[in-house]
Amino acid sequence: MTDRRSFLALLAAGASATALPARAATPMHVLATPGCGCCHAWAGLASERGFDVTIEDMTDPAREKAALGVPADLASCHTVRVDGYLFEGHVPFPALEAVLRDRPEIAGLAVPGMPAGSPGMGDDPAARYDVLAFGGTAGAGTVFYRAGTADPFAG
Numbered sequence: 001m002t003d004r005r006s007f008l009a010l011l012a013a014g015a016s017a018t019a020l021p022a023r024a025a026t027p028m029h030v031l032a033t034p035g036c037g038c039c040h041a042w043a044g045l046a047s048e049r050g051f052d053v054t055i056e057d058m059t060d061p062a063r064e065k066a067a068l069g070v071p072a073d074l075a076s077c078h079t080v081r082v083d084g085y086l087f088e089g090h091v092p093f094p095a096l097e098a099v100l101r102d103r104p105e106i107a108g109l110a111v112p113g114m115p116a117g118s119p120g121m122g123d124d125p126a127a128r129y130d131v132l133a134f135g136g137t138a139g140a141g142t143v144f145y146r147a148g149t150a151d152p153f154a155g
Contacts, residue, residue, distance in 0.1 A: 026100070028082040030055045031064060039078035042090055042120030049093055051082070071134055074110035074141060085109075086135075090118035094152070095131045095145035107135025109144055118147065 028051040032039035040055065047053045058064045058079075065079055066072065068086055076089025086108030087096055095109055110132050111118060117127020128148035132141040146152045 025052065026083060027052045027054070028080060029053075031058050031061075031079045031081070032056065033058060033061055033077045036077045038090070038114065038120040042078060045093070045119050045123070046080075069107055069135060070110070071140065074112045074132060074134055076110065076112060077114060088112075090114060090120050091131055092119055092145065092147050095147075098145075098153070104133070104138075105136040106133045106138045106144075109133055110141070115147075124148075 028043075028046055030039065030043045030046070030053060032043070032055055034057045043053050043055050062072070062075075065075055065088070068079060068081070070079055070086060070088050074088055078089065080087040080091070082096075083100055085099055085106075087099075088108065088110035090111045091109050092111075099106070099109060111129060112132070114121055115127060115129040116122055117124030118129060126148050128146070130143050131145035131147060132138075133144035134141045138144070144153075146154070
């Protein structure tokens with residue numbers, strides 16, 4: 001016979017086994033440069049992490065990025081809109097997920113250019129590059145995350 005404690009334990013185990021990660025329900029809209037394979041590679045990695053990804057090709061990337069508030073000096077090949085934030089370029093997922101979890105008062109994160117080894121550009125965890133926060137309390141851009149280091153969130 002199942003007692004109350006056993007029943008609650010089974011119920012909890014079943015609920016946790018069927019629960020999806022919080023980001024699984026999070027829609028992510030990727031604005032890609034037409035013909036750019038690495039934009040789609042990054043979006044594919046986001047899908048693998050459980051995000052609900054849609055992709056749209058931009059018609060005028062510079063104008064569209066400016067309209068969204070992406071500083072021109074931080075631009076890359078794709079811009080991502082998710083949960084009120086902007087993510088420009090090949091932002092590593094631990095940094096993106098920290099923003100979504102911690103909700104800092106910034107507009108978003110950017111990885112200017114297209115660093116080799118970044119997500120969608122070879123996916124090398126040892127690749128070193130800075131991820132910059134911009135807007136809000138970050139102003140024009142401050143280092144938020146140092147990819148490829150032992151403690152990437154250290155200032």
